[in-house]
Amino acid sequence: MIKVFSKIPRTIKIVGIVSFLINTSTLMIFSLFGLYLHEQLHIDFSKIGLLDGAVEAFSFVMKIFSGIMSDFLMNRKLILLIGSIFLFMAKPMEAIATTYWPLFQAKILERIGNGLQSTPRDAIVGDWAPKEYKATCFGMRQSLAAFGAVIGSILATILFKQSGENFQFVFWMASIPSFFAVWLIAIFVKDKKPSTTKGTVVVKRFKYRKITINDIKNLGMEYWILIGVACTYMISKVSESIVILYVVEALGLPKHIAPICMIIYQIGNSFISLPAGIISDKIKSRENIFILGIIVFLLSDILFIFGTNIIVMGLALLCLGMYIGITQSIFPAKIIDIVPTDLKGTGIGIFNLVCALSLLAGGSMAGYIADTYSPRHSFIASSAFATFSLVILFISKKLTKKINKA
Numbered sequence: 199m200i201k202v203f204s205k206i207p208r209t210i211k212i213v214g215i216v217s218f219l220i221n222t223s224t225l226m227i228f229s230l231f232g233l234y235l236h237e238q239l240h241i242d243f244s245k246i247g248l249l250d251g252a253v254e255a256f257s258f259v260m261k262i263f264s265g266i267m268s269d270f271l272m273n274r275k276l277i278l279l280i281g282s283i284f285l286f287m288a289k290p291m292e293a294i295a296t297t298y299w300p301l302f303q304a305k306i307l308e309r310i311g312n313g314l315q316s317t318p319r320d321a322i323v324g325d326w327a328p329k330e331y332k333a334t335c336f337g338m339r340q341s342l343a344a345f346g347a348v349i350g351s352i353l354a355t356i357l358f359k360q361s362g363e364n365f366q367f368v369f370w371m372a373s374i375p376s377f378f379a380v381w382l383i384a385i386f387v388k389d390k391k392p393s394t395t396k397g398t399v400v401v402k403r404f405k406y407r408k409i410t411i412n413d414i415k416n417l418g419m420e421y422w423i424l425i426g427v428a429c430t431y432m433i434s435k436v437s438e439s440i441v442i443l444y445v446v447e448a449l450g451l452p453k454h455i456a457p458i459c460m461i462i463y464q465i466g467n468s469f470i471s472l473p474a475g476i477i478s479d480k481i482k483s484r485e486n487i488f489i490l491g492i493i494v495f496l497l498s499d500i501l502f503i504f505g506t507n508i509i510v511m512g513l514a515l516l517c518l519g520m521y522i523g524i525t526q527s528i529f530p531a532k533i534i535d536i537v538p539t540d541l542k543g544t545g546i547g548i549f550n551l552v553c554a555l556s557l558l559a560g561g562s563m564a565g566y567i568a569d570t571y572s573p574r575h576s577f578i579a580s581s582a583f584a585t586f587s588l589v590i591l592f593i594s595k596k597l598t599k600k601i602n603k604a
Contacts, residue, residue: 206335207326212386213319214339218346219379220285220315224308225350225464226372227292229457230358232439233446234365237453239298242569249302250437250561253309259554260313265321265547269540274318274325275389281314282383286376293369317550321543324534325390330479333531337475340527344468344519350375351460363453417545420536423594425552428529430590431492432556434583436564436576438463441518444502444573445511462512466519467526474524475531484532485595491524492588499581503574 235241235249264281268274288308295301320336327335354368361367442459445451478487494517501514530546537545560583564576 203338205328205331206338207328209326209386209388209390210323210335210339212382213322214342216282216379216382216387217319217339217343218349219375219382220282221343221346222350222353223285223289223372223374223376223379224312225347225457225460226354226357226375227289227369228438229351229354229442229460230365230368232443233453233456235298235301235439236443238365239301241298246437246439246443246565249305250439250565252558252561253302253305256306257309257313257316257554259551260310261317261550261554262544262547264314265317265543265545265550268318268321268543273389274322274543275383275387277318278315278322278387279380279383281311281316281318282376282380284308284311284314286373286380287311289369289373289376293366293373296366313550317543317547320530320546322387322389324530324542324546327534332534333475333478333484333528334472335475336531336534337472337478337527340471340475340523341468344464344471344523346375347464348461348468351457351464355455355457355461358457413541413544417537417541417548420598421533421545423597424529424532424536425549427488427587427591427594428549429552429556430587431495431525431584432553433560433563434495434580434587435557435560436580437557437561440564440568440573440576441502441515444568444576445515448505448573449508449511451508459515462515463519463522466516466521467523468519470520470523471527475527478528478531484528484535485591485598487524487528488591489588491521491528492584492591494524495521496581496584496588499577499584502577503581 232246232250235246241249260281264277268277271277284307288304288311291304291307292301295304319339323335323339324332350372353371357368357371358364438460441463442456445459446453446456474487474491478484498514498517498521501510501517505511505514529549533545533549534542560580563579567576567579
């Protein structure tokens with residue numbers, strides 16, 4: 199493991215630390231956010247699901263914009279820095295907002311920042327990652343991000359309890375790690391000198407890359423098949439806010455336990471991300487890792503559906519986190535494998551846009567089912583969509599083999 203870590207470029211390690219800080223900051227708020235909306239502002243499940251889906255969709259729309267802009271400007275660091283500044287600005291806004299709409303607006307700003315910074319961040323990792331260690335580099339970044347989420351959730355638990363369940367105090371404290379993330383990007387993150395594929399026009403006078411309709415074609419058929427797979431599997435995901443509320447209410451747990459649910463979830467994510475990346479690089483088969491991820495996700499749904507005690511629910515949260523860790527480190531690596539060098543930002547951005555629309559549909563559906571029937575029925579629907587995505591993945595695997603042989 200140490201030998202592999204030494205092969206990872208310095209810039210990617212810095213980006214990993216930035217991800218750790220951003221997620222620490224974000225999860226200090228997010229692990230309490232659903233509880234804050236439901237318990238203190240009395241917002242129902244359907245509106246929470248719609249809010250989660252809407253702000254995530256907005257974030258993912260910004261991700262395609264930031265991806266295209268980072269390719270166009272040939273400057274990924276600038277977009278990454280702007281997005282991180284927006285994330286920092288959103289934290290005080292969330293702390294001072296005490297009603298639904300100001301919180302919604304603060305969340306939108308946060309998601310704009312998240313959308314702006316995440317695509318160029320992944321593109322920077324793709325630019326600097328050695329060919330034989332692509333998934334490993336993405337896995338390391340994802341692992342550090344997930345570990346940051348664990349630390350953020352732990353801090354939220356401690357600060358929430360020590361402050362007498364003061365939501366605003368925890369939200370204010372979340373600004374601190376976000377500030378240090380901005381500082382690290384400004385001082386230490388470096389762009390790699392861009393390269394272009396044949397037929398690309400670069401306007402040297404102003405240092406930007408000309409965007410054409412051929413960019414869509416140049417992404418390739420294998421890329422668009424991958425996008426179809428991503429669409430089906432993201433629809434099946436129940437939002438984390440509903441998951442945490444379900445566990446807390448189903449087991450009758452006290453409110454300050456809510457962040458611990460997120461800790462268990464993120465431990466699974468952090469534990470599996472780097473090993474999944476290393477294994478993917480060694481066996482040279484990203485698709486088999488995708489299949490494993492969806493099977494783990496199905497297992498988490500089954501445990502949520504039938505779980506009646508804290509041990510089973512804990513295992514369900516752990517499996518859900520492992521599923522995220524497996525898929526989120528492999529999807530970007532697969533995109534970097536198959537798209538042209540100067541279209542990495544665009545490729546990742548489109549992928550994120552498709553995920554956005556799928557999350558919006560999935561989040562709204564899960565919230566509606568939870569209100570109309572019960573939260574448990576949301577996991578039943580989720581398992582049905584996950585099974586369908588597994589079938590789609592097997593079909594796409596065969597189609598990809600035919601394309602590569604042709």
